[in-house]
Amino acid sequence: MAELKLPPPNKKQAAFMRAKKKHIGFGGARGGGKSWAVRTKSKLLALNYSGIKILIVRRTYPELINNHINILRGELLGIAIYNTQEKVFRFRNGSTINFMYCQRDSDLDRLQGTEYDVIFLDEATQLTEHQMKTITACVRGVNDFPKRIYYTCNPGGQGHAYIKRIFIDKDYTSKEKAEDYEFIQSLVQDNAALMKSQPDYIEQLEALPPKLREAWLLGKWDVFEGQVFEEWRNDEEHYKDRLWTHVIDPFRIPDAWKIYRGFDWGYSKPFSVGWFAVDHDGRMYRIRELYGCTGTPNEGVKWTPQEIARGIKEIEESDINLKGRFITGIADPSIYEESKGESIGSMMEAEQVYWEKADNTRLAGKMQCHYRLAFDENGIPMFYVFHTCRHFIRCIPNLIYDEHKVEDVDTDMEDHNYDEWRYVMMENPLNPEDIVTKEPVLQDDPLDLAKGKEEQQYDRYNFMKM
Numbered sequence: 488m489a490e491l492k493l494p495p496p497n498k499k500q501a502a503f504m505r506a507k508k509k510h511i512g513f514g515g516a517r518g519g520g521k522s523w524a525v526r527t528k529s530k531l532l533a534l535n536y537s538g539i540k541i542l543i544v545r546r547t548y549p550e551l552i553n554n555h556i557n558i559l560r561g562e563l564l565g566i567a568i569y570n571t572q573e574k575v576f577r578f579r580n581g582s583t584i585n586f587m588y589c590q591r592d593s594d595l596d597r598l599q600g601t602e603y604d605v606i607f608l609d610e611a612t613q614l615t616e617h618q619m620k621t622i623t624a625c626v627r628g629v630n631d632f633p634k635r636i637y638y639t640c641n642p643g644g645q646g647h648a649y650i651k652r653i654f655i656d657k658d659y660t661s662k663e664k665a666e667d668y669e670f671i672q673s674l675v676q677d678n679a680a681l682m683k684s685q686p687d688y689i690e691q692l693e694a695l696p697p698k699l700r701e702a703w704l705l706g707k708w709d710v711f712e713g714q715v716f717e718e719w720r721n722d723e724e725h726y727k728d729r730l731w732t733h734v735i736d737p738f739r740i741p742d743a744w745k746i747y748r749g750f751d752w753g754y755s756k757p758f759s760v761g762w763f764a765v766d767h768d769g770r771m772y773r774i775r776e777l778y779g780c781t782g783t784p785n786e787g788v789k790w791t792p793q794e795i796a797r798g799i800k801e802i803e804e805s806d807i808n809l810k811g812r813f814i815t816g817i818a819d820p821s822i823y824e825e826s827k828g829e830s831i832g833s834m835m836e837a838e839q840v841y842w843e844k845a846d847n848t849r850l851a852g853k854m855q856c857h858y859r860l861a862f863d864e865n866g867i868p869m870f871y872v873f874h875t876c877r878h879f880i881r882c883i884p885n886l887i888y889d890e891h892k893v894e895d896v897d898t899d900m901e902d903h904n905y906d907e908w909r910y911v912m913m914e915n916p917l918n919p920e921d922i923v924t925k926e927p928v929l930q931d932d933p934l935d936l937a938k939g940k941e942e943q944q945y946d947r948y949n950f951m952k953m
């Protein structure tokens with residue numbers, strides 16, 4: 488009988504092998520021995536628990552073949568039999584290791600209610616949150632086998648924000664239990680085998696562009712390659728003085744400021760309404776939002792146009808910053824599309840909610856958003872968001888570039904509030920020559936000279952703060 492030979496795991500891999508929580512995160516960087524750990528742990532589980540059902544997931548089929556299937560075929564020779572058609576290894580003890588790729592949502596259809604005891608999502612950040620949740624919902628069954636989900640991950644990719652939330656920020660919703668989650672960071676330096684066989688690998692990582700290097704070599708999760716709005720800052724310590732942050736405390740909007748309302752229609756995907764105020768310097772503030780999302784990200788609440796219009800009216804009649812104001816509505820021009828019967832726009836007009844057609848030029852709109860986010864030399868941008876606009880604050884930093892149209896935002900992401908924001912920004916375009924971009928300068932200020940300046944700067948709005 489063939490014998491399974493296992494080289495020893497490194498320290499981090501050993502911690503991964505021992506982990507017992509329901510959700511186990513592993514990685515953080517390139518070359519940390521993640522795929523090796525996935526293969527090894529799945530073999531050990533299969534041999535240890537007769538009849539266990541394991542699933543290994545990667546985004547694409549070629550990645551599955553190269554990183555897992557071909558290697559396992561060699562390693563499991565005489566131990567398990569591989570069925571190419573069904574993509575499954577069958578062990579003599581009845582255990583199985585299945586494989587699945589998930590490049591798009593339609594690939595999820597192949598799950599068809601299958602149950603697994605343990606699922607490995609290799610390079611989980613390359614999957615969307617929706618894909619991860621749909622796949623991992625298949626971890627169930629009435630046997631005594633462990634029920635676990637292993638996620639290996641590098642910063643970046645469509646699932647970056649979700650993985651960062653559950654494993655790095657550990658910021659859980661009321662339905663998630665902190666004690667179910669465990670993260671083991673593994674950097675390339677932890678992979679002794681690779682350090683020995685390819686000592687120049689670190690040099691290759693060091694030669695990468697700065698953002699990729701920070702992510703792949705140091706495992707940093709804050710800024711990542713492919714993020715569209717890298718300049719986005721949400722600094723709670725500065726919600727009051729509004730310096731070097733886009734998110735700020737709400738305040739009472741002076742009556743003379745103009746108000747806009749942006750709209751992006753959605754039914755099975757979320758719709759998004761945002762209200763914006765413009766001060767006398769042309770600076771814009773996102774002051775309120777209505778976002779049609781179920782608890783699940785990027786899933787729409789399926790409100791009709793009339794229901795949305797009524798929701799808008801309700802807010803405009805009750806919010807002290809909107810009540811009694813003249814509000815200019817700007818919406819995606821496609822809401823006036825009449826090819827399928829009465830347009831969404833006209834259904835909303837029947838409820839006295841009116842829209843002008845937005846300029847939907849995508850790249851120009853995106854540039855306007857960048858100009859608005861740029862900080863001047865004092866740390867003041869031309870665009871702020873009230874911290875109450877939770878969905879906007881959640882979605883904007885997550886947007887990534889499209890794989891094919893590399894200059895534009897990936898529209899598979901949750902980009903609805905981005906669209907509606909972009910429409911309103913295009914209505915009030917800034918001239919690029921007027922923008923001074925500055926990085927935050929971190930320097931000592933022993934005499935507190937800057938402090939006096941900040942207070943002076945914002946004195947005039949203090950009386951309006953709510």
Ligand SMILES: Nc1ncnc2c1ncn2[C@@H]1O[C@H](COP(=O)(O)OP(=O)(O)O)[C@@H](O)[C@H]1O
Nearest residue numbers: 494495496497517518519520521522523680681
């Ligand atoms: N404990 C180990 N013993 C022997 N080789 C290992 C070990 N861990 C990782 N390796 C090897 O190091 C290389 C990188 O590991 P891999 O798992 O592919 O990294 P990652 O998936 O994190 O990018 C691979 O060639 C892998 O086989």
Ligand SMILES: [Mg+2]
Nearest residue numbers: 521522523554
């Ligand atoms: Mg790998």
